[in-house]
Amino acid sequence: MNALKHALSEIINSGSDPNPAMKMIIDSYAKYHAIMVIVCGGLLVLFLLLGGFFLYQLKKDTNKRFKFEKKVYVYFGSLSFILALFMTLLVVANATNTMNPLKGLSLAYEPSVSSEEIYTDELHLTFNEWIQKGEREVPAIIQKEIDGRIMMHSRNIIKYGIVLVISVTLSLNLWNSLIKKAKNNNLTWSLKDKGYFIMGNITVVLSVFSLIVVIANTQGALAPLTAFMVGFL
Template sequence: MNDELQRTLSEILESGSQSNPAVNVLISDYAKYHAVLVIVGGCLVLLFALLSIIFWTKFKRSPKISKLKWGFERKAYFSFGLLSSSVALLMILIVVANLTNVLNPLHGFSLLNVSFKISNGATYKDELRYAFNEWIQSGNENIPSILQEKINKRIEFHTTKAIVCGILLILFVGLSVYIWNALVKRAKSNDSKWRFKEKAYFVFGIATVVLSLLMMVIVVANMQGAFAPITLFMMNLFNS
């Protein structure tokens, strides 16, 4: 049955036919999976582009100690300007790459490295694999209940994770803004000697930036999983 399914999928994907409703559901979910990243990524591009403009403007307006020496304020704005510009450029590349899969999902789906082989074991995962294979071969648009139940749980999992990480993202961003504003304010006071408190602030400030970016990635990834769970479910089912 595995060879037959693989052959059926290959024929449908190569011909570009829309005759199999079950495969159409997969293709639609695959396109939606990438569309989420295009939309969210596009918003992030605008956000980081705006941040880069703000930081570069503040960098240009910040005072110089000398031609060869920058103060902390100037270094901070330069670093954040460079970081936000880099993230914006990276997000542009990601958005463009995913946009191609949205516009031509059939081609992108055909490149997925998914093995539809089923082991000889009698595990619950094998039962799910059999159900998935039979669903695709049946051509029925309606997903079997045994699969739909797992997909619904995946939606719940990704939604919960996206919300929790979104809250953490807001907290880390807020904390980061507070810490770096405090450090810049300290630098403007012309007190160049840093005590333990300032050094701790600096370390925590870097940590909050890293954690904010990490939470951002996790939120976006889980939004994809929540809005388009079938693609992730399929890849997890057959590639593990």
């Protein structure tokens, strides 16, 4: 990491062009954050549409009583707008690093004036040497780590993607069942109804968690060099 800090400092202070190795790192860093802008931007639109849908359903119900159905619309409408706000923050934060990756990298790996890290393991030494030489080709030991990152993130995308689909489908079925019973005045809050309500909330939490994991692993799978650096440096 010492070589990375020094190379960043030299590029910023002198305005010189980065060597091929540093250019690869800077481009990967920009791509890493651009992926978040695109994915979170799409989800921002989705959650705004969902929030608008639940708000429409709430206004469409002219019954003055604050029935269970209305409470569900308020719950999911509020959750949708909260997630939309969260996605907005992520888009703004990542857009900054996408447009100015060099500054973002320099802040993330700012040189320390108090002390210098001393590394003796082969991976760190090879990484430092690669940056110093500025070679375009990634050393085999680092490429192996990057390939491992791609495999790990890809497996997580598949695994948590399946969990996301199952939890969303199950959540829809549970909440629709409760709403249907409430409309027919059959919601007596029996043990079964309470179980549906608890499981409905659990599936909502699981869906949000799985979505976040899928987003993070998509970012790592498509920009594995930066993902490797985040876990390595």
